[in-house]
Amino acid sequence: MDRNKLIKWIKTPAKMGNKYSLHAVYFCTGCGIIEIPPTITTRWDAERFGVTPAATPRQANLFLITGYVSLKTLKSIIRTYEQMPEPKYTVGFGSCPINGGMYWDSYNTIKHLDKYIPVDGWIAGCMPRPEAIFIAVTHLWKMIDNDMADGYKKYRNNYDQYRANQEKVLGSLDWPPLFK
Amino acid sequence: MRELELYYGPQHLGMVGNFSITLNVEGDRIKKATANPGYLHRGFEKLMECRTWMQNFPLVCRINVVEPDHIELIYSMGVEKLAGIEVPEKGKYIRSIYLELARVASHLFGLWAYSNMLGFDTVANWAMYHRDLILDLFEELTGARVYHIYIRPGGVRRDFPDGFEDKIIETLHTIGGKIPDYNSTFFDNRLFKKRTKGIGKLDRENAKKMGAVGHAIRATGMKYDIRKIEPYAAYDQVEWDVPTRKGGDAYSRLLTIRDEMIESVHMIFKLINKMPKKGTVYTKTPNPFKWKIPEGDAYVRCESSRGELGLYIVSDGGKKPYRAHFRTPSYSHGLTILENILAGEDIADVGNIMMSLYVVAPEIDR
């Protein structure tokens, strides 16, 4: 048997697990959170897809950044993101984390979230509908299959740059660097 | 090292909205609670100063994501008052119906949040489902689920489509038909009463001192409701009552919310009956790009689902507002009252009390 095939065969269950069991961090970063309750409850029932909210970042592997990110929130987001175990996936929800959205000239919100933490996928719109979350989830599945959802690796490899960017807007952070 | 500092939020399953409470805890009793807002601060009022009067509409509704409609209304009312615009009769009725629907949707969201705090998934799921039915109505009416931007200075954007009134009535009947289920599983549940009675008690004097409005003060027995006191839209056209409770605790506040929802539904039926069948729904306003509003300032207020919502708006006679300041009900509820009534309570009741006051974080931060 081919060695690579064997490795793939061993790796598949983990991939399957990562795909169909997305536990999302419950973090209401912005107004996008208003569409999360409908998504996880009766009408849309995200649990069908294995998407459920997790209590703490330690238990989660999916981070939905639901809306604009103010500086104070950014700090919490970084902390929460760093506490999640790998592999972890981030999805930016709404137009604000993409480029600032309608708060493009606000002094207190950051404009491009992917300069501070890696983002695997975006859902555009203000407000995106719950269906859009499912489309994002299915896209994420494809990305996991093709090893494209590798934001956490990017974060590890380019940690210095990320940390520098974070410190540029937030001043010093309260915790020591995650990777040395 | 007697006191323990515990963070409740921002990343916390029991926190609805991006808000944080720092609890100083001894044993499982809270000694001191410090509200820590600002996670959603975008500098709205500053941004409004950089945009024209009409450009501000997409912006203001995002102040409160749970119930954007009342914010649209208050901003329209402010502009109308400054510019001296009258709303046509039918526009007033449609505004009232629309706002009451929004109130029911918002309260259902509150019910979701509250039952979720108690770990009551079942009711939470039902409430969210029923809220979605109302959001479907909004979507048909305005094209958006959450941020509708339906109210505009001088009335509403468009008339009800054909047969929309029937759809409203049908949807509300669907929801109303489930009220017995809600009552038997939730409001009449013995454990629910055990969990909520006597929690987060706010007596009349303290409520007044700390600026309580909305259901927080109505739960102490006072019929303080801007819709009655200073009627706007079509609230003075129909008969309705302000539901109150005596206890002042979380239980009374929750039951006030429930009664309010039922009262709102009845009001919608009356309004639909009484609404003029014909007529315009808005007064024409000038070209929004050149629209200048005369110099002056105004304070307007309305009753949102969480209480008195106010807007202090100043115009310097230009194309843009000079200064706008929203008085949001969650501001006093979430900062002054919450900090005060959390002291001495159990850790287990933090989310419980917060949601019984219906604190919505973006409203505080703006």
Next chain:
Amino acid sequence: MNDLKQKIEMAFDSIDINIPEDNRMIINISKDGVISILSYLKNAGYEHLALISCVDLINENEFELVYIVSAYMKRDDEFHDREKQNIIIKTRISRKKTRFMTVINIFENAEPYEREIYELFGINFQGHPRLKPLFLEIEYEMPPFRKNFDTRKFVDDMFGNIPEIEGH
């Protein structure tokens, strides 16, 4: 409304009261009189502080502080005229000397409002127990709600310079 106006004019001299419309009264008062007029109004039944706001009148080089008070209901289920009334008290302080008195002793819920104004306009309320930042995480070179704080320029300076993440 007019009764109240007369009463206030009797009690305070050098006060400017006008009633632009029904149920709205605007009182312009010098900054020394704010505490006394607020406590007078509170004793007269206007117990509800709806809002404390601040307007940056940059052309006149002054800040205008705006206090809006209204009344709770006298009886639980009767509606009177008094509840309809909103009294707007305005006072001006210099933009150079940004200091003012706190009114927490009169209205307890003034605390976060004053904290917010301290943070966003840089007005120092003396006697306030915790003038700490409320909303903001970082310090800005100037309180951001002042008119001469150009938010678009600030955004360009601050967020325009953040580099993209390179490499993989």
Next chain:
Amino acid sequence: MSLALILIVAFSGAIITYLAGKVSSKLRKTIAVVFSLALIPMIALLFGKNIETPLFEFLGLRLILRINNLAWIFAIAISILSSLSVIFSLIYMKGKEKVDFYYFMMLFINAAMIGIVFSGDLVSFFIFWEMMSWATFLLISYKRGPALAAGIKYIIMSIFGSMAMLIGILFILNTQGTLIISQLAGNINLSLYNTIFIMILFSVAFGVKNAILPFHAWLPPAHSEAPSPFSAILSGILIKMGTYGFILLLYVIVGVQKLLSLPGFTIVINILATVTIIFPTFVALIQEDAKKLLAWSTVAQAGYIILGIAFGTSLSVTGGIFHFINHATFKALLFLAIGAVEYRTNGVRDLNSLGGLIKQMPITFVAALIGACGLIGVPLTNGFVSKWFIYKSLILNKSPFLAFFALFGTWGTILYSFKLIHNIFLGQTPEKFKSIGRAPFSMQLPMIILSLAVIIFGIFPGLPLKAINSIVVSFGLESLNINLWGLASSTGALNTINIFTAISAGILLVWLLSKLGSKAKSVNQDDTYAAGTSVPQDRYHYTVEFYKPLYRVIRPYLKDIVDIFYTLLADWIKKISSKLRKIYNGYVGNYVMYIILFLAILIFVQLKWSLW
């Protein structure tokens, strides 16, 4: 090996240590260790022997030393535990004042206790008993201040007990004509009421020493004042002299046959024992001082021992005696662990100021954990086996209510043991304790030995149980079918080796399973969940009022009524005697004078008129 020689070595060791201390501290340490260690082989060689040697005569009474299996078990426990305590003390007492006195008293108490178990007649028993009581008083109160108050509380109750015992002894002398235990054993002939009378008198004496309710009031303050190594002795073995007395009284002097004909008395003792289990357990839950918590726990565990012994079936007596040995090991272990923590943190015992010491003191933690597991009675520790014996006996002999309280007490034990472990060793470390070091080796050694004892007796309970079974048989109770792994029986067997195999196989299996998963990265304690913010310094450890909700429910029932009663009584006496202030001036020496005077009068009365 002569019994007298052992006693001479023990007592002279104390004196020589004291004298050596005047020369150099190193010499003192060496001598203390050598003498205490020397006792162990001397006593161990006596295993299985049954000797009775007369010493000399006094007032027409023969003083006798003797040894049998029962005395041997107690003696070996005393000698091992006290030498471990002495080794532990070497560093613990460094730099403290009056160290000479401390070592002298430690060894002296040790010797007196060996004397108690060796004594073959009630007079020498009483003499050694008093030696132990007074030495204990001096050692408890040698720090002065609150220690003196605790000591006085102890000695007054102790004297009360001694008086009761003395009267009992005189009564026996008068009616039986002899005080030699082997002559009394079994063939005591007294009327029913007289038997009950002496049993009550002796029970008071032993109850005070054993700190069973309502005579427990002295123990918690005494413990919180005594140095930790001495606490280990005090809890582990000294109060068990009361237990020894009970065994002697119930099974040797009175005898099983007679005991079974007095059901009322054992029922009263049993009920007292269950109350002693339940009440102190729940008092211990709310203690904030580590040693006070353990002291209350000692009171509760003494309840188990008394319950087992007084219940009177061979299962329960075996369980009771075994629990005595177990308690000596794990309670001493816990006290030593607390002592090590106290030593490293400069005397901090407050459960709310410690935390997270597992990283700093891992071996101490493991020792404390094993001790706590034994205290709870987690399977694979010795506490489990002894409690299992007691429960089974209670259940199968139609005493489910006693069994219920005993079992429920265990659940209380879990709560306070976990609180102890959690508040000291788990959670966040305060900043000031982040750089403290491990306990020194001479502290770790006794803890390691005791931990091993807890585990080995838990997995192979047959080793000590066989010896205990022979004691129980000598009392006239039926023999049990003891195996190396526990008990074979048709009404429910115990097989600790099976349990051990099951659990260790489970651990191995799960460990392998967990190896399947991805590797974990080690992080420090600051990297913990705090709702998205960073952890505050020194304020992120939940210790205060750990069981507050329970406390709110049971608070009204938790007042120590007995202690309040004693305090009121003392106040009342104070009021009455305010007129007699000249005599009653609160100086301890005077009390001693009065007591000796009183004793002299008693003896005089007895000799003159022979009232008893």
Next chain:
Amino acid sequence: MHISEIILSPLLALIVGVFFLGLSRKIMARIHWRYGPPITQPVIDIIRMFSQKSVSHGNLFNFGIIFSIAGSIAVVLFIPFGRIHPLSNSGGLLVILYIMLLAPLGIALSSGEAANPNSSIGISRKLLLTLGYEFSLLLILLALMTHYRTISITEIVALQQKGSWSLFRLPLVLPGIAYILILPAILGVRPFEISKAPQEISSGPMVEYGGTYLALAKIEHAFAIVIGISLFVNLFLGGANNLAFFFLKVLLVFILGIFINAVFPRLRTEQAIKYLFGIPAFLAFLGLVITVLI
């Protein structure tokens, strides 16, 4: 005592437990008017967690959770499933009572080292809840043991097979009812879900568990459910002669538990303790008194 039984019974308990976790999510979803996840969802979750890289706070953090599951496996070996009872003659009910301790104790120690107050609060609540229901449980078990004059669980099952179920025997009716009343507390479902309480203390002891640890904690939970219900089935519902019948009984009790879980909010800690010290304790006490008198 066959080696095959020793291997089979923990495996069986694990499969049934994980199936129950999936089933409970499905049934809860249906009560919520939802479609619900596939019934294999817990398996997928566990596989996912095993593949995640978590953090560890120290050796006790690693060992405690392993110890906890090992304890659960040991309990399973002592509980008869139908006719499979590999170790039930090594100590009887008393040993089961004590080994049942290992699982919560392991988790308590493990999460204690996580240095998080949320987990400490969770443990404190868990221990208090245990104290609360143990009060009644001990009385119930003592009534059983006194009634049947044995501390061996297989004996009790055998005696029930001969006569009627304990639940319907005269002196044991009251303890049986008391057991039903405290069963939600033993299983830790609402209204007694106080130790996890995600909305209050962020899932309590599990707050720092991620990856492998969380998977192990899930497995432990699965075991705990099976143990809690099997004990009830064995003691009061007569056990069973074959596996299928036994697990059918367990399933029925479990579904009852889910329905209770769905319609009650969470209680506060002291309310839970008060409840547990109230009616169930009284019934159990009365039952024991009657048992002793008869």
